[in-house]
Amino acid sequence: MAGLLRLMLKEEFRVHTSYSGRTMFLAFPAIITLFSLAIAVTSERLFAYTPLSDAILLLHASVFLYGLSVGAFGFLGRQYLERTNGTRNYLVAMPGILPMRLRRTFLGMYVRDAIFYVALLLAPATIGLILSVPVTQFRITSIGALFGTALLSFLIGMSLSFFVSALYMRSNAGFSVAVAGIAALFAAAGTTRTIPLSWILPGLAAHQDLPPFRADVVGAAELVLGGLGLVGALVAGAALLVPEQFEARATNVREVLPRIARRLRRFGRYDTLLSKEFVDLLRSGTFVKMFFSFVTPLLFLSFTAWFVRYGLQVPVGFNTVFYAGMVGFFGVILYNWLNNVDATDYLATLPVSVAQVIRTKLIAFLLLTSWVGVGFVVLLAWLNADTRFLWLAIPIVLVTSIYIVVVTAYLTGLRTNSFLFDPGVLARFSVMSMLPDFGLTILSFTIDRDLRFAATGILLVLAILVATTYMLLKGIDAKWRGTEFGE
Amino acid sequence: MPAIEASGVTKRYGSVDALKGIDVSVDRGEFFGLFGPNGAGKTTMLRILTGQLRPTAGRVRVLDVDAVREPLRVKSLVGIVPEVESPPSYLTAHEYLYFVGQVRKVDGLDARIARWFQFFDLDGVRTNLCKDLSKGTRQKLMLAAAFLHEPALVFLDEPFINLDPIYQRKLKDFLADYIAQGGTAFMASHLLDIAEKLCDRVAVIQDGAIVATGTLDEIRGSERDLETAFLRIVGA
Numbered sequence: 263m264a265g266l267l268r269l270m271l272k273e274e275f276r277v278h279t280s281y282s283g284r285t286m287f288l289a290f291p292a293i294i295t296l297f298s299l300a301i302a303v304t305s306e307r308l309f310a311y312t313p314l315s316d317a318i319l320l321l322h323a324s325v326f327l328y329g330l331s332v333g334a335f336g337f338l339g340r341q342y343l344e345r346t347n348g349t350r351n352y353l354v355a356m357p358g359i360l361p362m363r364l365r366r367t368f369l370g371m372y373v374r375d376a377i378f379y380v381a382l383l384l385a386p387a388t389i390g391l392i393l394s395v396p397v398t399q400f401r402i403t404s405i406g407a408l409f410g411t412a413l414l415s416f417l418i419g420m421s422l423s424f425f426v427s428a429l430y431m432r433s434n435a436g437f438s439v440a441v442a443g444i445a446a447l448f449a450a451a452g453t454t455r456t457i458p459l460s461w462i463l464p465g466l467a468a469h470q471d472l473p474p475f476r477a478d479v480v481g482a483a484e485l486v487l488g489g490l491g492l493v494g495a496l497v498a499g500a501a502l503l504v505p506e507q508f509e510a511r512a513t514n515v516r517e518v519l520p521r522i523a524r525r526l527r528r529f530g531r532y533d534t535l536l537s538k539e540f541v542d543l544l545r546s547g548t549f550v551k552m553f554f555s556f557v558t559p560l561l562f563l564s565f566t567a568w569f570v571r572y573g574l575q576v577p578v579g580f581n582t583v584f585y586a587g588m589v590g591f592f593g594v595i596l597y598n599w600l601n602n603v604d605a606t607d608y609l610a611t612l613p614v615s616v617a618q619v620i621r622t623k624l625i626a627f628l629l630l631t632s633w634v635g636v637g638f639v640v641l642l643a644w645l646n647a648d649t650r651f652l653w654l655a656i657p658i659v660l661v662t663s664i665y666i667v668v669v670t671a672y673l674t675g676l677r678t679n680s681f682l683f684d685p686g687v688l689a690r691f692s693v694m695s696m697l698p699d700f701g702l703t704i705l706s707f708t709i710d711r712d713l714r715f716a717a718t719g720i721l722l723v724l725a726i727l728v729a730t731t732y733m734l735l736k737g738i739d740a741k742w743r744g745t746e747f748g749e
Numbered sequence: 750m751p752a753i754e755a756s757g758v759t760k761r762y763g764s765v766d767a768l769k770g771i772d773v774s775v776d777r778g779e780f781f782g783l784f785g786p787n788g789a790g791k792t793t794m795l796r797i798l799t800g801q802l803r804p805t806a807g808r809v810r811v812l813d814v815d816a817v818r819e820p821l822r823v824k825s826l827v828g829i830v831p832e833v834e835s836p837p838s839y840l841t842a843h844e845y846l847y848f849v850g851q852v853r854k855v856d857g858l859d860a861r862i863a864r865w866f867q868f869f870d871l872d873g874v875r876t877n878l879c880k881d882l883s884k885g886t887r888q889k890l891m892l893a894a895a896f897l898h899e900p901a902l903v904f905l906d907e908p909f910i911n912l913d914p915i916y917q918r919k920l921k922d923f924l925a926d927y928i929a930q931g932g933t934a935f936m937a938s939h940l941l942d943i944a945e946k947l948c949d950r951v952a953v954i955q956d957g958a959i960v961a962t963g964t965l966d967e968i969r970g971s972e973r974d975l976e977t978a979f980l981r982i983v984g985a
Contacts, residue, residue, distance in 0.1 A: 515876055517841055517843060519841075520847055523847075523851060534852050538848055541839060541840060542839045545878065603839070604837055604838045604839060605838070608891075610796075610831070611799070611801070612849065613822070615821055746801060746802060
């Protein structure tokens with residue numbers, strides 16, 4: 263197992279460095295360290311507005327969600343085994359031709375990604391906190407407790423995701439029941455509090471048992487052991503669920519491409535590529551993945567806002583305009599999914615350019631998802647009985663979502679997931695996304711005090727975003743000219 | 750005017766010279782074969798000629814179009830069978846040919862698809878997703894896609910790989926007929942026996958450089974067959 267794991271780690275490293283280069287990729291954890299150091303050094307000001315307990319809650323929830331997104335090996339492994347990655351092949355597919363067990367390679371993927379993402383994110387962030395000690399006087403033991411408990415939350419997210427996606431390899435019905443059950447569990451814990459949060463996030467509960475909150479070390483140790491047991495049970499269950507002999511289901515389907523292409527005639531030279539995007543999304547099940555990966559952070563955002571306003575009684579003006587800005591910026595998740603449906607190698611033999619395919623995906627995004635964002639904002643406005651500023655919120659969600667997706671497309675092309683690990687690209691993306699997001703958030707908080715000022719400011723920000731979107735759209739050709747499919 | 754004219758084509762990956770100043774000229778109506786050991790640079794050369802890859806240096810003209818400056822125009826004129834048979838995973842066999850035909854704006858598409866389905870006996874997999882097809886069937890689809898728009902020039906990278914003897918024979922006959930009708934073919938392959946039956950001229954590439962070029966008789970020289978001559982040329 264150790265030999266396989268070493269090779270899998272090398273493989274993962276080489277996949278990432280093949281896109282951004284060795285130096286740039288290795289700079290990524292260094293940037294995370296600096297980022298964490300900067301937050302730690304300014305934490306006194308941060309804690310004046312957000313109590314430590316809330317910051318800890320957000321941290322654990324975030325790493326848990328991150329673990330969920332990382333651990334879906336059942337989906338990912340299936341893609342590898344079905345060779346939808348074009349010319350690339352991975353170690354996980356080797357049991358097909360070598361005397362290896364598929365369960366073992368899937369288990370290897372779990373351990374590989376646990377090590378990889380801890381080394382890439384959690385460990386550098388912790389080092390940043392340790393480096394801040396001379397300034398912040400944080401206790402090393404507290405930092406250690408934070409790392410250990412956050413790691414547990416991350417592993418629980420990964421294991422849960424691994425288990426559910428492995429279940430998907432066996433049974434669609436079983437998968438649906440498991441997803442519904444887990445959603446009900448989280449809804450019960452998050453909203454009605456009928457289930458203690460420690461049941462689903464023992465890492466958080468353990469953290470809350472330790473100083474500076476409490477000093478119940480035995481209680482924390484019990485929770486950590488229980489959490490590790492849960493991780494072990496989920497991983498073992500997932501490994502057992504992986505079918506030892508994988509057989510791709512031969513699928514007969516009804517032909518839909520010509521019909522969809524006819525309906526999309528108005529899109530001119532994009533009609534055929536666009537209709538293929540839709541067919542891919544339908545048949546690969548990516549629509550469902552996109553829906554959940556868009557709705558999950560939105561629910562998390564809503565819950566956080568609700569918690570801050572009603573749970574903590576902090577009078578922050580989370581109005582419809584604020585939500586509109588935030589929802590728009592989640593569009594990047596959807597664009598990333600559009601790039602993960604299928605390999606594009608075969609397009610290299612056709613008179614189609616990379617820039618043309620990027621623009622097709624932008625059109626697909628616009629047609630498929632802009633209404634989801636608008637619908638969500640309208641729903642939130644209605645639920646919060648705050649429909650006063652919908653006239654402003656709807657343009658915001660439309661402009662920001664298109665802007666952020668065009669920025670992502672311009673910077674990352676058809677390899678969003680990989681290029682966002684390139685520190686140079688990530689830095690540009692962060693500046694281009696955070697600046698307008700902060701601007702809109704601050705202006706949304708002032709809307710009740712001075713509507714004219716806030717509305718003028720927001721319209722100005724939107725105008726800048728529209729102009730930038732236009733320039734970036736124009737620049738996609740020049741930026742991606744000469745790039746080959748599969749690069 | 751030659752169908753393909755390349756001079757000084759160089760491709761460098763970091764410190765590795767994959768191609769070292771290659772010159773190739775292929776006349777219209779000619780069947781040209783590029784042969785060489787694994788990793789010699791055959792696929793790289795073919796990808797550069799078809800505008801799939803930019804050379805580090807050198808000039809490439811295909812059907813009188815600059816393949817470096819106008820790769821899309823070259824791709825619209827020629828047919829390409831790539832090294833790896835990788836049609837899109839989530840389209841059916843029939844939808845893939847429809848997709849290619851629409852992208853290439855082919856007239857009378859239904860009739861052309863029907864002809865290729867009949868040629869390769871693909872009716873049984875018409876509504877199967879490409880990801881579920883066998884390698885041989887995928888290869889047939891890639892071949893059909895390359896010839897769908899009836900190009901004047903085709904580039905074939907190991908076109909016979911994965912085909913059973915029945916379809917190898919059928920494809921050989923089709924290619925011979927295609928050349929007889931005035932078509933031009935550039936094939937990269939290892940299969941010397943097929944080259945002997947199809948190619949008018951061949952070149953042997955080794956370590957990124959052309960080490961021999963000429964008609965089959967010129968390449969064979971005093972050797973009894975092409976295989977022996979090939980082994981002598983590459984020093985194996």
